[in-house]
Amino acid sequence: xxSVIVYVEQEQGKxxxxxxxxxxxxxxxxxxxxxxxTAVVLxxxxxxAAQAIKETPIDAIVVGEDVPVDAFLIDPAVDALExxxxxxxxxxxxxxxxxxxxxxxxRVAVRLNAGIITEATDITIAGGSVVVQSPKFGGTVxxxxxxxxxxxxxxxxxxxxxxxRKQAGKGETKSVAxxxxxxxxxxxxxxxxxxxxxxxxxxxxxxVSGGRGLGGPEHFDIIEQLAAAFGxxxxxxxxxxxxxxxxxGHQVGQTGKTVSPQLYIAVGISGAIQHKVGMRSxxxxxxxxxxxxxxxxxxxxxxxxxxxxxxVPALTALVKERKGGA
Numbered sequence: 001x002x003s004v005i006v007y008v009e010q011e012q013g014k015x016x017x018x019x020x021x022x023x024x025x026x027x028x029x030x031x032x033x034x035x036x037x038t039a040v041v042l043x044x045x046x047x048x049a050a051q052a053i054k055e056t057p058i059d060a061i062v063v064g065e066d067v068p069v070d071a072f073l074i075d076p077a078v079d080a081l082e083x084x085x086x087x088x089x090x091x092x093x094x095x096x097x098x099x100x101x102x103x104x105x106x107r108v109a110v111r112l113n114a115g116i117i118t119e120a121t122d123i124t125i126a127g128g129s130v131v132v133q134s135p136k137f138g139g140t141v142x143x144x145x146x147x148x149x150x151x152x153x154x155x156x157x158x159x160x161x162x163x164x165r166k167q168a169g170k171g172e173t174k175s176v177a178x179x180x181x182x183x184x185x186x187x188x189x190x191x192x193x194x195x196x197x198x199x200x201x202x203x204x205x206x207x208v209s210g211g212r213g214l215g216g217p218e219h220f221d222i223i224e225q226l227a228a229a230f231g232x233x234x235x236x237x238x239x240x241x242x243x244x245x246x247x248x249g250h251q252v253g254q255t256g257k258t259v260s261p262q263l264y265i266a267v268g269i270s271g272a273i274q275h276k277v278g279m280r281s282x283x284x285x286x287x288x289x290x291x292x293x294x295x296x297x298x299x300x301x302x303x304x305x306x307x308x309x310x311x312v313p314a315l316t317a318l319v320k321e322r323k324g325g326a
Contacts, residue, residue, distance in 0.1 A: 001033060001035075001090045001091055001092045001130060001147070001150075001151070001152070001153055002030075002033050002034055002035030002089070002090055002091070003030065003033075003035040003036055003037070003038065003088040003089065003090070003091040003092070004026040004027075004029050004030040004033070004035065004036075004037045004038070004091065004092045004093075004094065005026075005037075005038050005040060005081070005084060005085060005088060005091050005092070005093045005094070006019075006022045006023050006026040006037065006038065006039045006040065006058065006093075006094045007040050007077070007081060007093065007094065007095045007096070007101065007104065008022070008023065008039050008040065008041045008049065008053060009096055009098060009100065009101065010041050010042075010043065010045055010046060010049035011045065012044075012045045013045035013046075013047075013048030013049050014045070014048075014049065014052075015041070015049050015052050015053065016096070016098075016159075016203055017159065017160075017164065017203055017205075018096045018097075018098075018157065018159040018160075018203065019039075019052075019053065019096070020052070020053075020055075020056050020164035020166075021157070021159070021160070021161065021162040021163070021164045022094045022095075022096065022157055022162065023037070023039050023053060023056035023057070023058040023164075024056055024057060024162060024163060024164050024165040024167075025094070025123060025157075025162040026039070026058065026094050027056065027057035027058050027059065028057075029092065029123060029125060029130070030059065032124075032125035033092075033125060033128070033130075035091075036059045036060065037057075037058050037059045037060070038058070038059065038060045038061070038062055038084070038088070039053050039056075039058045039060070039061045039062070040061075040062045040064070040080065040081060040084060040176075041053065041061065041062070041063055041064070042063075042064040042067040042069045042076070042077055042080055042176075043064070043065070043067060043068075043069040043070050044065065044070055045065075046063045046064055046065045046067075047063055047065050050063050050173055053171070054168060054171035055166050055167075055168060056164070056165065056166070056167065057165055057167045057168075058170075058171065059170045059171075059172070060170065060171070060172045060173070060174070061171060061172070061173045061174075062084060062173075062174055062175075062176050063173055063174070063175050063176070064080055064175070064176040064177070064178070065175070066177065066178055067080050067176065067177075067178045068178055068184075070188065070191075071187060071188055072184040072186060072187055072188060073184070073186040073187075073188065074100055074103050074104045074107065075182075075184045075186070076178060076179070076182075076184070077100075077104050078104055078107045078108055078111070079178075079179045079182065080176055080178075080179070081093065081104065081108050082108055082111045082112060083176075083179070084176065085108070085112055085152060086112075089151075090151040090152060091151075091152055091153075092130055092152075092153045092154075092155065093105070093108060093114075093152065093153070093154045093155070094123075094155050094157055095108075095154065095155070095156050095157065096156070096157060096159070097118070097119060097156050097157060097158050097159065097202075098202075101156060102118065102156055105118075105154050105155075105156045108154060109152075109154040112151075112152040112154070113150070113152070114147075114150050114151070114152035114153055114154050115147040115148065115150045115152075115153050115154070116153075116154040116155075116156070117132045117134055117145050117147075117153075117154070117155050117156070118134065118155075118156040119134045119135060119156065119158055119258075120132045120133065120134050120155045120156060120157045120158060120161065121133050121134065121135060121142075121158050121161040121260065121281065122161065122162075123155060123157075123162075129146055129147070130146060130147055130153055130155075131144060131145075131146050132144070132145045132146070132155055133145075135281050158258075158260050158281075159202055159203050159260065160203075160204075160205050160260050160261055160262060160283075161260065200233060200249070200257075201233045201234070201235045201249075201250060201252060201257050201259050201261075202257050202258070202259055203233070204232045204233035204259075204261055205232065205261050205262045205263070206227070206230040206231065206232030206233070206261055206262065206263045206264075206265075207227070207232055207233050207234075207235045207252070207259055207261045207263070207264050207265070207279070207282070208223050208226045208227040208230065208232060208233075208234060208235065208265045208267065209223070209234070209235030209236055209237065209250075209252055209264070209265065209266050209267065209269060209279075210223040210234070210235075210236055210237070210240060210246075210267050210268055210269070211236070211237040211239060211240060211266070211267065211268040211269030211270065212237065212239045212240060212243075212268060212269075212270075213267065213268020213269065213270075213289060213290065213308060214240070214245075214267070214268045214308070216245070217240075217243075217244070217245035217246065219309070220234075220245060220246060222267075222308075222309070222312045222313055222316070223267060223312070225313075225316050226265070226267075226312055226315060226316045226319070229316045229319040229320050229323070230263070230319060232261070232263070233250075234246070234250055235250055235251075235252040235259065235264075235279075236250040236251055236252065237251070237252070237253065237269045237272075237275050238251055238253050238255060238256060238274060238275065241256070252275060252278040252279050253274045253275040253276075253277060253278035253279075254273075254274040254275075254277045254278060255274065256278055257278060258277070258278045258279075258281075259278060259279050259282065260279075260281045260282055260283075261282050261283065262282070262283040262284065263282070263283060263284050263286070264279050264282035264283075264284070264285045264286070265286045265287075265288070266279075266285070266286070266287045266288070266289075266296055266300070267288045267289075267308050267312055268288070268289060268308050269287070269289070269294075269296060270289070270291070270294045270295055270296060271287065271294055271295040271296025271297070271298070271299070271300075272295065273295075275296075276295075276296075276299065280299060284301050284302075285299070285300040285301050285302075286300060286301065286302045286303075286304070287300040287302070287303045287304065288303075288304045288306070288308050288311050288312065289303075289304075289305065289308070290305065290306060290307060290308065291305075292305045
């Protein structure tokens with residue numbers, strides 16, 4: 001493998017943070033392999049999204065404004081990536097660990113007869129070979145995996161795993177046309193956005209989660225205020241989601257979302273194994289709970305035993321003060 005191809009998701013011309021992270025890592029890997037790095041952005045708004053990608057060290061950008069990813073399910077994206085990979089020759093493909101990204105990655109891997117590695121948290125080149133680190137068994141084990149006898153390799157990348165470098169690359173752009181004569185069975189009839197404009201827990205570098213220790217939904221505002229002070233996202237345990245205090249989109253855990261932010265703050269969360277599975281790969285874990293015997297204190301990096309209603313507002317004020325805001 002020499003070239004690196006990065007699939008960047010976009011919506012209405014805006015890319016997610018992981019797009020810049022993968023482009024930065026992709027450029028680094030391509031340089032180590034002695035090849036070129038290419039970002040692929042598809043659908044309406046792709047041209048606008050490409051402008052943001054130009055601020056990364058990526059070598060080239062393929063824009064498919066007319067590729068109908070907004071009208072059909074993942075098939076148009078799979079067709080485009082397969083075609084570009086075959087044109088580039090032996091390549092490493094990087095895709096985001098989103099619902100669509102995982103599905104596209106699996107299908108592209110089958111078509112290219114390629115190996116696939118999911119939930120990657122680091123990718124390096126050793127002796128000319130691609131080496132991937134990926135947590136397994138809820139983060140209790142970190143595996144080191146490579147590709148064997150494969151011209152192509154597909155890696156699904158976790159958000160917040162790579163540093164996003166703001167460095168203008170060559171950024172040369174070219175267009176790709178939709179596959180001619182293709183018909184697709186699964187058509188998108190309607191797209192419904194949930195809580196538009198809010199940063200998702202799987203995208204944020206800081207996540208502040210609340211649990212039953214808050215006592216009721218009326219107290220979730222202190223979680224929201226602390227998350228806002230950090231510029232992060234609001235998470236929640238399954239118990240409070242099941243109780244209807246907050247929507248399922250915020251749930252972190254085995255039956256919710258798996259997150260890996262740089263900082264995870266658990267407020268009033270006991271730390272049951274189901275929740276632990278969803279956040280244990282976070283960079284730094286801070287727990288605030290009045291129960292000194294709460295399981296979360298067994299695996300957090302820093303634990304604070306005390307009244308969350310005193311601690312959290314004080315922490316919020318301190319973060320605002322340090323950031324120079326009121």
